Amino acid sequence: MTATPASPDPTMEAISQAVTEGRVGNVASARHKLLSLWSAIGVDGDPLHRCTLAHYLADLYEDPAQALAWDIRALDAAAAVTEQRVQEHHASLHIAGFYPSLHLNLADNYRRLGTFEAATEHIDAAEEHIPNLPRGSYGDTIRTAIAQVAEAITLRDTAHRASAPGPTA
Template sequence: MTTAPTSADPTMAAIGEAVLEGRAGDHASARRKLLALWSACGAGGDPLHRCTLAHYLADLHEDPAQALAWDIRALDAANAVTEQRVQEHHTGVHIAGFYPSLHLNLADNYRRLGSFEAATEHITAAGAHAPDLPHGPYGDLLRAAIPEVAEAIARRDTAPRASAPGPGPKDTAPSGTKSL
């Protein structure tokens, strides 16, 4: 993203620090820090915090069932985030732009679990929301990943994607591919 935060938000700053730590390879520490923030936030906490935390916690799980649980939480929280709240955090970012990534992640998790009907539902939703993606490298990355996951669903392929964010045997360098 090219815009700067509009106001200081210590929780979002702490999330960002933990995410960078995870991308640098310390997944266990990043997971602990994000889980502590999740506990502090609580089920009724700020939906933007919950969405962001769950979105990144999903990346820290190799097991697609665990990742799926966090991605469901992220989508649920996104549905409660207002446009005003997103603008308070980052001008130029819109809640609509979150949905392609959220649905893409759900589709990929369902695909890995062999639940191809659910995967198809979410990859279709990701494609429908793709026009809301920002222009630039992040939007381009997601626009490329949507047909990649759709093709894997069509092939009934349950193997992890090399281009997917998060920990796993494919990690040899920090991942910088996932962002809200």
């Protein structure tokens, strides 16, 4: 969800740095940094900051219930993000493009928890938002993951997906 900003945004830069740290294996440190940023942003802070941070923080939890709590926060914050705010961050982004990934993550967490009705609702929402995905590798990755999670829901499979972001269980 992050890209090169149109203008410097120290909070988005700090989120990006923590995400990078988590992706190279420093999960505990990355989680600590993101939680500290969350405290600084506050529950009424910039919705783009809250959405982005919560979306990536969820990926740092192996437990699907913990990840779910952060993914719900990300989706809630996305509802308050304006197109203008996203464009201020980066001209190539659109808030509608966030929804496939946000719903995908919720569907995957609910699936892993065995809550297949809720998982189905969110995978259906992710599929409805597929036209909002950009062309290219990011969009292709999300489309593939949506198909994988949809199939896992159909099979009532609660196993962690090898292609899912974040630490493995």
